[in-house]
Amino acid sequence: MGKRLKLVSSFIFLVLGLLLCLPIAANAQSDNELTIRGTVRVGRDVIPDVQILVTDAQDTEIGAVTTGEDGKWEIPIPGLGEYTVTLVGPLPEGVSVKEGATDQVVVNVEEYRSKAVGFQLTGEDKKPILEIPPTWERLLNRMVSGLKVGLLVALASIGLSLIFGVTGLVNFAHSEMVAFGAVIALLLESTTGLTGALFPLVILIAVLAGGGLGYGLEKGIFGPLRRRKMTNISLMVVSIGLAFLMRYMILIYHGAEPETFESFRIQSGVSFGPIELPAKDYFIIAISFTTLLLVGILLQRTKLGTSMRAVSDNPALAESSGIDVNRTIMWVWIFGSALASLGGTMIGLTQVVEWQMGEKILLLIFAAVTLGGLGTAFGAMVGGLAIGFASETSTFWLDNDLKFLIALAVMIVILLVRPRGILGVRERLG
Amino acid sequence: MSDNKSSELGNVEPTPGSTKLDPILTIDNVVRSFGGLRAVDIDHLEVQRGIITAFIGPNGAGKTTLFNLITGFDKPDSGQWTFHQLANAKSWTTDLSGLRPHQIANKGMVRTFQLTKSLAKMTVLDNMLLGAAEQKGESLRNALFTSRWRQQENTILRKAEDLLERFKLSHMRDEYAATLSGGQRKLLEMARALMSEPKLILLDEPMAGVNPVLVESLLVHIENLRDEGVSVLFIEHDMDAIMGISDWIVVLAEGQVIAEGTPSDVSKNPAVIDAYLGSAIAEELKDV
Amino acid sequence: MLMNLFAEIDVSKLFGLALRTSIGVQAATFALAAVGLNLHYGYTGLLNFGVVAFMAAGAYGMAIFFTQGWLGGSILLAIASGLAFAVIIALSIGLPSLRLRADYLALTTIAIAEVLRISFRSQRLLDLTGGPFGLPSIEDRNANVSFADVITVDWNPIGKGNYGAWFLEFDEKTLWVMIIGWSLVSLASLLIWGLMRSPWGRVIKAIREDEDAARALGKNVFSYKLQSLIIGGVIASLAGIVRAFDMGFVETQQFRPQTTFFIWTVLILGGAASIWGPIIGSMTFWFVIIFSEELLRQMVDSGWIPEAILKSNDIASVRMILMGIMLATLMIWRPQGLVGKKEEAQIDVR
């Protein structure tokens, strides 16, 4: 009975701990009243002095504004519901609504937060902002940025695969662990002023916090439940619940607005032969690459790495040959979660930090891990690189909104024809 | 020692792969390897109809793997096996290779498992009822119309109760199968397999874990089955049981048939004694 | 202090709103989808994490057929095409993937559901699905024209007006869709009950317990799983259709993976592998969610919970957090849910 009590108390403890974050949340968040907002732009140009009109479902006018210097507009609305946003005009010479799109957008405001609305415009004789480089150069740049995304996905995926390897759990909360890293890093940067050259410290603390989160999850939830002989399927459902808990904690805590790291806000491109990337991308590629290399060395060369692989292969055998299985699993959680945190921070650096980060990257990570073979760290690396690279590079030929489809299609096909993945070994039946 | 069935065997040669008078199952060139290991590698084997045949062999000899192969649960690298539906009718045979497990079971060849597969969250009775073959109510077309399957269900129910009685499980009828002991589960699994009235039943270590008193009655059941015309093929490690009831023994080692014959043939076979039985058991066998 | 709280809380509104939602259309559609999932997971042991794919198939199949005006745009044919679409989805999920291990099946189904949703959303299908805007088109929605009108206006036998009292007052449209929804829930539950007491149901349960045992007894496991997937899928697609009639439009936002997990929570809360589980689960789920949400809202509005701790903006997120906690804790401490049998609590599918 003591065990049960311990389990109950640690669970409640964890939930309470997370709930305690709530007060901070309020401070961290700016006042946001319910509004509809947006920026009118054509290509990269913003368009000032355009009138925008918002009407409600009964067609009564709610408000009208003209866009500011920066093309931005915002109109308060009285409550949740459906609204129609109309671009009244006037549009500058040569700019018009894209074919197939309209100058009216219907939005359904379902949540108490401001909703962004955009119009699809084209400018025929507008000069492009940048001179378009030759095709091969653009493709090359796409591929380098594909490499970057691949490295990031690999970084974020290893933990999921390692944890599956040693425990058999498909952890749906893993992507929230990734988001956790990004949010913590952002919070650190904005509250402690560790910017610029001190930013690596932020990364370090975020990684440590990630490790701590992994420790907490294993110690407080998954470890005790595993010892209660709960099946991995049940634990998977528990992890789904946990994912929602974490995701919406992050929403309350971080707010709905996407934010960027201050240290990396203004970035000019740095050329390297035909390749031109923002400076931060070199930083990201370097860090991710080194980390992956270190992880490889750790797994191959150290005692911890050996025991991790041994437990993945056969826990019973590992146990009988003197490896402390529970300790190894604990380290895998710490290590995997720290890596997820690092991956999250890096992803936050390239894009934005937002509460939906986890949801967005979840299936990408799953795709990476199944492609490489569930349970193998090197598989996750290879799978992550391949998935990130393929989906990012595909945007060169395909619509942007289809890049997820590539990853998902790869995942489905792999699960169907070779569920053990490219590097995984066939499981033994019977 | 049961020699009451020797008539069916006639004077079959006790050599590996020998031809039987009236085989129910013939296996040809079946090979299955796991990586470098050839778990099963059988040139030719015939199983006689209407008798009890035992598969014996050391752990890892490939007995279970062979069962898995011929019942369709595993795919061989190569090989064929055929089922002879009718006695002495060599013409009416079915090629079983490549068929799926349920198709093979429906041909009249039903197996049990070494690790019992009782359906834990169903009652003992439901476990039994499930075993019956060709149930009308099992098709979606009829499921909703009780009148279409009620009568058959009652027949099956009587048969199930009969068998439960015979296997001393009647008192557990409405309990969840999860509550049964390991030995009782073995019994249930065998009784359930019998519900479909198989022509050939394959039992993988039916006595393992069953208490000695029950083993006695289990042996009687198996002999009764044979006397009712069911052919029995079983894997066992318990030498007393094997020598006691089998009419024919096939010895496997490292995936191959190294010997076959009546219990007395086998116990005298030096290859068997060398390769498998070891001195202690060999001593024991000399007394048989 | 406590007295103070009671004075501030509008108890009637608290219970009224919670009760209203727990018998409303939303609860009915969730119950219906959970009945479908119950056949998949509760009885057959299929880890279907793509419930929402079936709902989307039903809703979009119906909406596309109707708005395109195919075959004269009859609403009955449109509904039939929604159901047919669900069958196609079931086949295309089932044929390749039913042989997979449980957790692989879970990943495959969630991925297929997302593929479907992203495709519906794609600009390339704008003419067919309305892309991110959904159906009916913006012009039709501005003109208040929807496929739902045929059902909720033209075919509505209930005279115009409001019925009931207190918080349980519904207009004729809502009432009619509620009646349709709960009738479908009853019919579907009856169907499952009839199936599960037959020998067919016995095979289904056996497959949940141990596929290989069922195979060894001559049951065509694959075919039964496919049948289960189709029947459950069609029931879930009906949920999508009823929901579309209630809302008056379909949009990809309604079919995000979280809806699938809502339905899982409903099923596990009520009790998997029981006939009443989905119904009790859905009603309780919505009661608890709305009750706590409203309670929090009133406490925040009355200043009892200071703004510094929780803002009214964030109360909607608390709903999702509650769902997460419910799902996790139920799985741990009460896997059989409210009305499921403890012995049959289904926690170890392979």
Ligand SMILES: Nc1ncnc2c1ncn2[C@@H]1O[C@H](COP(=O)(O)OP(=O)(O)OP(=O)(O)O)[C@@H](O)[C@H]1O
């Ligand atoms: N799925 C598998 N993958 C790899 N090797 C396997 C597999 N199944 C069986 N083997 C190997 O094949 C050989 C034969 O195994 P099998 O289970 O058939 O032995 P057996 O004769 O039934 O032994 P026992 O008497 O212990 O039950 C063993 O060496 C086993 O390790």
Ligand SMILES: [Mg+2]
């Ligand atoms: Mg064996």
